[in-house]
Amino acid sequence: MARKEKLDPETAALIQWCTEVEGFLVAGGATLAQAQEHIEEQVEWFTDMFYEGLTPEEAAKAALND
Template sequence: MAKKNEELDPETLALINWCIEVEGFLVAGGATLEQAQEHIEEQVEWFTDQFYDGLTPEQAGKAALNGH
């Protein structure tokens, strides 16, 4: 029997979608998709703080590319 997917709360879903957008800016800045995903995973606390501080995905991507 297939396990039912857990529903994500709207805030968590918004954060995930925001990170997906950041990923695109990291790739546009020269990272591979794998590098972008790895960086976000490794720096998840920093990216979460940027999300709650109100940065746009573009602003967070630029900060990450500049070595935040």
């Protein structure tokens, strides 16, 4: 059985933030698959927004208006 790798708190926070962004993208009309794909394709952009202090809702709005 593979050993689970423990995430550092910062990485865990980023993943949680992206999960919340995903929810707002879906609420804005994207499918779950589209939201996940967009976040994966634009991971650096979303990471920058996370570190700039945007809320998940603000990041989703920016993505939907892009």
